[in-house]
Amino acid sequence: MQESARRRGFAIVFAVVFLDLLGFGIIIPILPYYTRSFPGGTEFVIGLLAASYSAMQFAFAPLLGSLSDRVGRRPVLILSLCGSVVAWTVFGLADALWLLFVSRMLAGAMGGNLSTAQAYVADVTPPERRAAALGYIGAAFGLGFIFGPGIGAVLSFDATVAAVDAVVPAVPITRFSLPSFAAAFASLCGVVVALAFLPESRSPDGAPTERQSAIGQLGAAVSTAGLRELLVAFFLVSFAFSGVQIMFVPYVADIYGYTAAQSALLLTYVGVLAVVTQGVLVGPLTARYSPIALSLAGTAVLVVGVGALPFSIAVGTVFPSLTHLVPFLTADLLGLLAVLTLLPVGNGVLSVTLTALVSQRASADLQGSAFGVTQGAGSLARTVGPPVMGGLYAAVGYWSPFVVGSLLLLPVAALVVRLRTQTDSTDPPKPRPADPGHIR
Structure with missing residues (x-):
């Protein structure tokens, strides 16, 4: 990969990670209140929702990382972002607790894409600069958590909900669904950016000639x-x-x-x-x-x-x-x-x-x-x-x-x-x- 492509790839991965975590951060302020709005939505259930996300991330992070070693970083990043779009859309449309669990589990499975983003950075940076580059990826996560909750709070205001509902009356807009749809839109922006601008970091001649199984x-x-x-x-x-x-x-x-x-x-x-x-x-x-x-x-x-x-x-x-x-x-x-x-x-x-x-x-x-x-x-x-x-x-x-x-x-x-x-x-x-x- 040429120098200009390396720089562009790193910048695009930074943007993709930020957009993905922005969507996650948007959900943070509303998650407890959204859960409690359903019958049986106790604090214990809130804890189970958090655990379901991390458990699926635990299961799928190695699989996505291994898959990216075999088929490339770009398709895995795009696939995971598409999954996040679906997950946050289901979250906003949920009318039962089990749908919240489905959404959070899918989001957790797709949240394993951090390993692929880190591997992309490792592909395009030399070892002596890798820690600094990985630090920028960590900063992208931090920025998503800084801006996301604030955006989620603003989108859950009654005035914001009423204004958006007047513009798109066909979509069920509530103080819970609007932030969820915004999170889906952030991930969708990541899909568009990755499809349009992200180059593949693994060259065909860099792949192993005899491929191992994922395990x-x-x-x-x-x-x-x-x-x-x-x-x-x-x-x-x-x-x-x-x-x-x-x-x-x-x-x-x-x-x-x-x-x-x-x-x-x-x-x-x-x-x-x-x-x-x-x-x-x-x-x-x-x-x-x-x-x-x-x-x-x-x-x-x-x-x-x-x-x-x-x-x-x-x-x-x-x-x-x-x-x-x-x-x-x-x-x-x-x-x-x-x-x-x-x-x-x-x-x-x-x-x-x-x-x-x-x-x-x-x-x-x-x-x-x-x-x-x-x-x-x-x-x-x-x-x-x-x-x-x-x-x-x-x-x-x-x-x-x-x-x-x-x-x-x-x-x-x-x-x-x-x-x-x-x-x-x-x-x-x-x-x-x-x-x-x-x-x-």
């Missing part, structure tokens, strides 16, 4: 030196972080007395920091330090941030109140913001560098399979982690999910150190400092 490719990815440790690391990080994400809103509601709107603003703050970390900081850091060193640093920051979260009020005692300057900037809030800053920074650095390590340990023919397996491990963790952490919150205390999550992250550092001792000779030479935006 054989996945087995080869798992058996590759260093990948086993990385799979465990991905599982532990996803387990801990997903549990923290789920329990964060109950924590700030119970301890700080924050409303849903205030909690949403805090999550937006976290999302902005995640984008800055992965889109701005990761590139220069990877130009100076190895993925191993950055993984250890990211783990350390995340361990401290997660463990300190239930003690954020105590952290706030070291800050002066700034209410004389800004009415809402209390010492308690400043302490919470200080602790929250550590979470997206640590997780952003760690997730990108672990992904870069996966790419280094997998051969060119197994990039999609390797990313699919690691994404599947993360999806499995996100299926199990939230209910476990929720049980701890209710049975033991508000502090327990965060302390347990911090302890679960400690073995990640040990796994990375073990990876260094086992495969240090396979690490690429330290790259020359370069502009992280220069993708080649």
